[in-house]
Amino acid sequence: MARKDIDYSKYLRLEYIPHIWCPGCGHGSIMKSIIRAVDELNLDKDKTVLVSGIGCSSRIVGYMDFNTLHTTHGRALAFATGIKLARPELNVIVASGDGDATAIGGNHFIHACRRNIDITLIVFNNFIYGMTGGQYSPTTPVGSYASTSPYGNIDPSFNICRLAEAAGATYVARANVYSIAQADNFIKKGIQNKGFSVIEVITHCPTYYGRKNKLKTPADNLRWQKEVSVSIHRAKKMTPEELEGKIITGEFVNKSEEEYTEKYERLIIEKAQGKI
Amino acid sequence: MARKDIDYSKYLRLEYIPHIWCPGCGHGSIMKSIIRAVDELNLDKDKTVLVSGIGCSSRIVGYMDFNTLHTTHGRALAFATGIKLARPELNVIVASGDGDATAIGGNHFIHACRRNIDITLIVFNNFIYGMTGGQYSPTTPVGSYASTSPYGNIDPSFNICRLAEAAGATYVARANVYSIAQADNFIKKGIQNKGFSVIEVITHCPTYYGRKNKLKTPADNLRWQKEVSVSIHRAKKMTPEELEGKIITGEFVNKSEEEYTEKYERLIIEKAQGKI
Amino acid sequence: MKVKESKFISGNEAVAYGAITAGCRFFAGYPISPSSEIAENMSYLLPKYGGKFIQMEDEIASIGAAIGASIAGKKSMTATSGPGFSLKQENLGFACMAEIPLVVVDVMRGGPSTGAPTSPAQADILQSRWGTHGDHPIIVIAPTMVQEIFFEVIRAFNLAERFRNPVVLLIDEINGHMRAKVDIVDESEVEIWHRPKPENPVGWKTPYKRNEELVPLMPDFGDGARFNITGLDHSETGFPTGDPKVRQQLHYYLRDKIEKNKDKMIKSEYLNTEDAEIMVIAYGSTARSAMRAVEVLRSEGVKVGLFRPITLYPVPEKEIFEVCENVKKIVVPEMNLGQYVLEVERITKGKIPISKVNRTDGEPITPEQIIEAIKD
Amino acid sequence: MKVKESKFISGNEAVAYGAITAGCRFFAGYPISPSSEIAENMSYLLPKYGGKFIQMEDEIASIGAAIGASIAGKKSMTATSGPGFSLKQENLGFACMAEIPLVVVDVMRGGPSTGAPTSPAQADILQSRWGTHGDHPIIVIAPTMVQEIFFEVIRAFNLAERFRNPVVLLIDEINGHMRAKVDIVDESEVEIWHRPKPENPVGWKTPYKRNEELVPLMPDFGDGARFNITGLDHSETGFPTGDPKVRQQLHYYLRDKIEKNKDKMIKSEYLNTEDAEIMVIAYGSTARSAMRAVEVLRSEGVKVGLFRPITLYPVPEKEIFEVCENVKKIVVPEMNLGQYVLEVERITKGKIPISKVNRTDGEPITPEQIIEAIKD
Amino acid sequence: MMAETKEKKHEIVIIEKNCKGCEICVEFCPTNTLGMHMGKCVVVDLDKCIGCKMCEIRCPDFAIFVDNPYAENFKKNK
Amino acid sequence: MMAETKEKKHEIVIIEKNCKGCEICVEFCPTNTLGMHMGKCVVVDLDKCIGCKMCEIRCPDFAIFVDNPYAENFKKNK
Amino acid sequence: MIERYEIRFAGSGGQGIITAGIILGEAAAIYDEKFAVQTQSYGPEARGGASKSEVIIADVPISYPKATHPDLLVALNQESFDKYSKDVKEGGIVIVDSDYVKVPEEVEKKFKIYHIPIIETARNEIGKIFVVNIIFLGAVQEITGIVSHDGLEKAILNRVPKGTEELNMKAYEAGIRLAKEVK
Amino acid sequence: MIERYEIRFAGSGGQGIITAGIILGEAAAIYDEKFAVQTQSYGPEARGGASKSEVIIADVPISYPKATHPDLLVALNQESFDKYSKDVKEGGIVIVDSDYVKVPEEVEKKFKIYHIPIIETARNEIGKIFVVNIIFLGAVQEITGIVSHDGLEKAILNRVPKGTEELNMKAYEAGIRLAKEVK
Ligand SMILES: Cc1ncc(C[n+]2csc(CCOP(=O)(O)OP(=O)(O)O)c2C)c(N)n1
Numbered sequence A, B: 001m002a003r004k005d006i007d008y009s010k011y012l013r014l015e016y017i018p019h020i021w022c023p024g025c026g027h028g029s030i031m032k033s034i035i036r037a038v039d040e041l042n043l044d045k046d047k048t049v050l051v052s053g054i055g056c057s058s059r060i061v062g063y064m065d066f067n068t069l070h071t072t073h074g075r076a077l078a079f080a081t082g083i084k085l086a087r088p089e090l091n092v093i094v095a096s097g098d099g100d101a102t103a104i105g106g107n108h109f110i111h112a113c114r115r116n117i118d119i120t121l122i123v124f125n126n127f128i129y130g131m132t133g134g135q136y137s138p139t140t141p142v143g144s145y146a147s148t149s150p151y152g153n154i155d156p157s158f159n160i161c162r163l164a165e166a167a168g169a170t171y172v173a174r175a176n177v178y179s180i181a182q183a184d185n186f187i188k189k190g191i192q193n194k195g196f197s198v199i200e201v202i203t204h205c206p207t208y209y210g211r212k213n214k215l216k217t218p219a220d221n222l223r224w225q226k227e228v229s230v231s232i233h234r235a236k237k238m239t240p241e242e243l244e245g246k247i248i249t250g251e252f253v254n255k256s257e258e259e260y261t262e263k264y265e266r267l268i269i270e271k272a273q274g275k276i
Numbered sequence C, D: 001m002k003v004k005e006s007k008f009i010s011g012n013e014a015v016a017y018g019a020i021t022a023g024c025r026f027f028a029g030y031p032i033s034p035s036s037e038i039a040e041n042m043s044y045l046l047p048k049y050g051g052k053f054i055q056m057e058d059e060i061a062s063i064g065a066a067i068g069a070s071i072a073g074k075k076s077m078t079a080t081s082g083p084g085f086s087l088k089q090e091n092l093g094f095a096c097m098a099e100i101p102l103v104v105v106d107v108m109r110g111g112p113s114t115g116a117p118t119s120p121a122q123a124d125i126l127q128s129r130w131g132t133h134g135d136h137p138i139i140v141i142a143p144t145m146v147q148e149i150f151f152e153v154i155r156a157f158n159l160a161e162r163f164r165n166p167v168v169l170l171i172d173e174i175n176g177h178m179r180a181k182v183d184i185v186d187e188s189e190v191e192i193w194h195r196p197k198p199e200n201p202v203g204w205k206t207p208y209k210r211n212e213e214l215v216p217l218m219p220d221f222g223d224g225a226r227f228n229i230t231g232l233d234h235s236e237t238g239f240p241t242g243d244p245k246v247r248q249q250l251h252y253y254l255r256d257k258i259e260k261n262k263d264k265m266i267k268s269e270y271l272n273t274e275d276a277e278i279m280v281i282a283y284g285s286t287a288r289s290a291m292r293a294v295e296v297l298r299s300e301g302v303k304v305g306l307f308r309p310i311t312l313y314p315v316p317e318k319e320i321f322e323v324c325e326n327v328k329k330i331v332v333p334e335m336n337l338g339q340y341v342l343e344v345e346r347i348t349k350g351k352i353p354i355s356k357v358n359r360t361d362g363e364p365i366t367p368e369q370i371i372e373a374i375k376d
Numbered sequence E, F: 001m002m003a004e005t006k007e008k009k010h011e012i013v014i015i016e017k018n019c020k021g022c023e024i025c026v027e028f029c030p031t032n033t034l035g036m037h038m039g040k041c042v043v044v045d046l047d048k049c050i051g052c053k054m055c056e057i058r059c060p061d062f063a064i065f066v067d068n069p070y071a072e073n074f075k076k077n078k
Numbered sequence G, H: 001m002i003e004r005y006e007i008r009f010a011g012s013g014g015q016g017i018i019t020a021g022i023i024l025g026e027a028a029a030i031y032d033e034k035f036a037v038q039t040q041s042y043g044p045e046a047r048g049g050a051s052k053s054e055v056i057i058a059d060v061p062i063s064y065p066k067a068t069h070p071d072l073l074v075a076l077n078q079e080s081f082d083k084y085s086k087d088v089k090e091g092g093i094v095i096v097d098s099d100y101v102k103v104p105e106e107v108e109k110k111f112k113i114y115h116i117p118i119i120e121t122a123r124n125e126i127g128k129i130f131v132v133n134i135i136f137l138g139a140v141q142e143i144t145g146i147v148s149h150d151g152l153e154k155a156i157l158n159r160v161p162k163g164t165e166e167l168n169m170k171a172y173e174a175g176i177r178l179a180k181e182v183k
């Protein structure tokens, strides 16, 4: 799908391009993945809503030509839940950083998973708080340096996909910006899933994470992604020791369960109005 | 262990007994379990801290003769984290309702699991917000009635133990107040575990949950617990259909991983002070 | 006015019925005493009208979802009490900044902190004005009678929609739980406002272009305009800007939207004020004690009046100044340690002695206490 | 005073160094511009002194952990900016109610909402006083110079500990990021206060029994006293109570602890005020612009003075009243739309014309603007 | 030993002020030793008691103790 | 067809204002077609280009397009 | 014309004290078309504990909604009686449960006191403890006439759970009868 | 005695503008024992974009910490020059990168303008673009003498990353040399 000639400009607000992201920041690549996925699905731009919180990744809403909403830090899913429930006919996509989604926004994350409301969450996981200058996040690898872990980070990381699965999301996948076609594909499938979908995309922050952790150039960061990634299929054949430090990519959950707004219509509205 | 003659009064502030819980409320039984566990372990009361949030269950701190802290709704684990990190020599136990721990407190819950800090969390899961008058909680079963689900609840429930496991807790178990000896045992093992422990104890709120869901008497509620519970061993041999509506009890995680405050000492303090 | 139904209901229930009449079709909340009956009634009523009720994971998410639903075009409400009101402050500021219509109910209880969850208080007054960071525009209404609550909720929605601004409705444990007969009327019987929108929303690119009342003409999401909403300083387009001029202008607009329209927002009641030599200024349920005090003292020939601000913010400065101009004493009873009295002090410029009547022990201020202060 | 080291550091760094000297040994935070350097410096410094730094999952957890650590006996701090300050309000109220020593730093940026994250503002002033629900006691300090920040942090800790009350330290983006030479001194060189405790904590059962300054004598957790701490209304024992008398007493204590000790909390600077005919009242970094304005105008012979409240709350009412008693005009410059000026208006009883100088465009108020207002 | 146990009656202590009348003890007593009177638990037939302590363990209110030397402590306060 | 592709040079469009000089395209171009000049990406040797579009796909900034008829759209604004 | 009639019901949680207030208020306000307000107070967020409900009834709009000197007190237990009887207006009416409340002699003279076996009747005659409140409402109606018999009946039927109407009517009548007996 | 000397450095993010301000301020405040304050402003939370840093140096305490009419401006790109040159004091000093900034003729006369190939020198002579700021600091020292040579050297060595000291000293000297060439 990635090889087709695609008119990115159709989904962008060109007057705001170039975007503010640093040279080589992976967030731009994810935005392109989203465009390709949305283009493939032919979503109606007028009926598509893109919601974000606060962070470098969250700035994506300024660039994409949808109904866009830049909320408060960590709260995008709460706002999105209101939008979706109020107008179930809208396509609702949420873009969030690792900090936004799993630090301050962790509670909304697990609860959106639990409700299985038809929203697609794309987590831009760069293992760091980019916007505020490179402090460690709940996904920063143990031992890494950040501006608040001058002695090396000791906090264990979240496995975002595992958490999403345990909380009840019905589509859960992990990709990275190195294997960009896979990201396109997972985002597409996430949007197609009628229910709550989480697509974690491993990306990079050369400016902060890279600089502090010996991944100097953007290309170094991409190559690192390639090195540490293992597909879910291969991972199954590997021992825990071999998997140490690896990041598993692939689809973890893809199941069908009744979606929240549909259930609301079927079980609450109809009952209240005496139809059932 | 439960059959030994035990001096409950030793751990209680007798001047506040009888407690405020309704007739037959399961919270009292959990308090007794905690006493038996603590007694067995011979914890030093002066060095033991019991922290809670807000809710019927959280009122436990008023009755137990430890250093007790009744914080704000949902935030007990955050306060407890500060206490433990400031004074690692203290035993820190947190008591929390299903709402307190997994609704408003959900984020602190998963992050405490992730950090693996040596705190023991006991979740009093009665499937409802007792204190505020019986609104549905994140664990209220689908189809149940509550004061805010007059048409029956449609929100899928959290599996608290699964969530704890996915988030990284090193001891995770579920008991109920029917099989009270198991609860005693899990609480004891949770306290013994050097790391973050979650013990979910299924309990009952006859006043709200029971009344609205055809479980009239406290005894009805206890019998219901017996009916729906399946041990982890039996559950392994059951099909998903057979497990529908069942609650699995047992130990889900019991592993050893370096604890947060120890790691802090070993990797941060020592490094900062140039000892390593 | 055609009464649809008369019900013996509490103030909290009246909030729910009023909201339905006002056209509210979305409620997101998280239970907390003494406000929970609002959520409970909304969970029952809304689906009957095709509206949606959702119980979110906490108060932050509740106001977030309510704002989201409003952005998607629904008249939207959330309700809480002190601790939850504190938690909602950040997103309340977002709604102020992004100019999203919203009604936030705070049923006040004893504070600070967990305080006295089932006891009345009026101690969130200044918080309702200043609780979120940054200068922000806000409208605060504090009704007194149960029937009035029904109509003031409607007015709250009208102001929220007309001025695209959050409106805080302050109830207290007393009038929230007090029951009285409420005449419920249909929307056809009352004035109902809807948010200003551009004539043709399709392709509309300037959601913050303002009408003559300084209110932005903003389409709803899904209306065919693909614009941006942000909590950052933004221009008419809704996109962030670093231009100091545009930023300053935005903050002036937000202030002036309230300042210049305040006559459309302010509502007060005057009881025996014309010839009064002593003026009681009271709001919310404490005003009922004040009414009783005035009743009793007037029957004794004491020239006392009651000024009852129903809109607390914007502050009825002119009204307070004028009504107090010729009095010898002002009495301000509040179930707090003295909050709105600070506004009264400021407005009356220290010219007239002010007697404060306060209590925060969880008991209502009695008419006797007020009478005593008046006579003192 | 023996200077340990002179460093060219920012106000945010000075906060960290001051905290270390004050004896702070615990910091919990969540990054946010423009406060993050405080956390960053604490993460580096604390472990060197055997203290603990933790980055929590959000601001609510941060203040929660900080309070917990304080209860366990550590001098404790958290730092944030507007949006985070809004989120901390509920737990800040808990600390007020439970009387837990704590320093909360708010490095103010443009608001409301996300506003202008890297631009200066002073728009959280009234929030710092009224942000949490319920009447609550609070101390707010707003230093100006970078060196002063270092010492005021120490004073903040001293007040927090001595009065067992949270102290809010308001910095702004300008003095938070501004660098200047700071003389760092050891704890032996300054006055250091520790929280009052009972003489023998073992078995102590009345943690809210007060000393002559109305401050509770509370042991730390682990000291051998097994008592209870709650955010509910409580008696001397720390256990919840429904007794109206005890509740009222508690609220009076909380108020009077500040009210009766305010002379020990208030600190202000007077610059050319003695013969001044025009008084500028300014705080935080805006006071530097005001100083310049006074410098320039005095050199032109204009009789202008500057009153600089360093403690904003409790409000230096007497001081403001007196310093303004004989002036013809008051000028209050603030990087907000007019907040502290409301206090000045109230205190000076409308007797003296007040000129407000405000801007919220993300740029500092210049000396020229103030000069203009003075001359106007 | 066995003989002795059989002969000796079990000592059931009911702390009336603690009992909230939830009836859990009554319902779970395997021998119908217990019953309710005026909303409180009472011993109906002590002879039936086998000392299994089920009532003590299940009572959420520290209101019933069987052969528990510490039961008296609950009588002291208030 | 094959012949045609081989003969025809690929059209590489670089949107200079968008390029931030991250060098990702340069590093991942399999044929060393691209290089840097004054902090921006430039075509060093168009003949080498095999039209694999790796550069276009990897560029995070909408700054390089290969045989993409829509590339022109990015030149229009500003 | 009633300018202001103050009523207070007091007992413990679970005795339907609050519901009784609501029913009485509704009877007055909706069915009798008077003015009425009902208020209540809970214990400190506790379950059970003390419970109090007040109703003010008048022919004119009501200002202060709380009872300061009740014209009528119903007290179901000693604690309630001890706490609240002193507020009752001189010569006011006090209805107590005869089994649970002991009235000191000197107090007996100050008020019109009616001793009625409310709880015992609920338990033994009607067989359901939850009708306690309806029984005393019947007594209140009979003794004070502050609301109409029909109005109160309608209000009861409107507020009790479906399926319990008959039982509650029996309780209502029992209350009236008991009151007549002691009147 | 210097009553107040205002300095502004401007360029784009990543050119070390802020660090340069800090180093200069530290040289003045710590090593030369003058009064100095340094301030800065970022773009709207953006990465990159415009960057500005100001230093005030004086022999007396400093009140207002921002530059209103700089005595000295260093502008590394056209945008910065266009935006900030108009504030410069009449006859003030302006240092620009000769390759990136074109100065209109009428402006050339108002100030003392020095055109120095700062970036080109960093790239080609020193071989590391990140020393741009140290080069212009050298030029500033040479042209203005506002801080001492030694003080500035110490401040540079104190603030640059370990291992880059030599490189930075080379850059510092290059800056001085370039300034001498155009002085
Ligand atoms: C309530 C609140 N707290 C903190 C912040 C500061 N803040 C802004 S973005 C951010 C984290 C950004 O990290 P992430 O979500 O991973 O996004 P990234 O910038 O890495 O893409 C933080 C802490 C804020 N804006 N609001």
Ligand SMILES: Cc1ncc(C[n+]2csc(CCOP(=O)(O)OP(=O)(O)O)c2C)c(N)n1
Pocket: B054, B055, B056, B057, B058, B072, B073, B096, B097, B098, B099, B100, B101, B104, B124, B126, B128, B129, B130, B131, B132, B137, B205, C030, C031, C032, C033, C059, C083, C084, C087
């Ligand atoms: C910030 C805040 N929100 C809401 C509440 C109200 N509240 C108190 S307890 C509670 C839930 C209680 O449920 P749970 O935690 O399950 O405890 P339970 O009472 O069932 O034992 C709620 C919503 C509060 N006190 N504070």
Ligand code: SF4
Pocket: A020, A021, A022, A024, A025, A026, A027, A056, A057, A126, A130, A131, A204, A205, A206, A207, A208, H047
């Ligand atoms: S700071 Fe990091 S995450 Fe943010 S734009 Fe730059 S590279 Fe990307």
Ligand code: SF4
Pocket: B020, B021, B022, B024, B025, B026, B027, B056, B057, B126, B130, B131, B204, B205, B206, B207, B208, G047
């Ligand atoms: S309301 Fe429910 S949870 Fe609370 S004390 Fe009563 S029975 Fe227990």
Ligand code: SF4
Pocket: E010, E012, E028, E029, E030, E031, E032, E033, E034, E048, E049, E050, E051, E052, E053, E054, E055, E056, E066
């Ligand atoms: S000990 Fe066993 S047999 Fe005896 S009363 Fe208790 S439950 Fe019944």
Ligand code: SF4
Pocket: B024, E018, E019, E020, E021, E022, E023, E024, E025, E026, E040, E041, E058, E059, E060, E061, E062, E063, E064
């Ligand atoms: S279980 Fe306990 S509280 Fe319940 S009836 Fe028996 S003794 Fe009483």
Ligand code: SF4
Pocket: F010, F012, F028, F029, F030, F031, F032, F033, F034, F048, F049, F050, F051, F052, F053, F054, F055, F056, F066
């Ligand atoms: S299309 Fe392929 S070969 Fe051609 S420049 Fe791009 S990456 Fe290189």
Ligand code: SF4
Pocket: A024, F018, F019, F020, F021, F022, F023, F024, F025, F026, F040, F041, F058, F059, F060, F061, F062, F063, F064
């Ligand atoms: S990948 Fe894009 S932004 Fe980076 S150097 Fe190449 S063209 Fe420029």
Ligand SMILES: [Mg+2]
Pocket: A097, A098, A099, A124, A125, A126, A127, A128, A129, A130, A137
């Ligand atoms: Mg990130």
Ligand SMILES: [Mg+2]
Pocket: B097, B098, B099, B124, B125, B126, B127, B128, B129, B130, B137
């Ligand atoms: Mg619960």
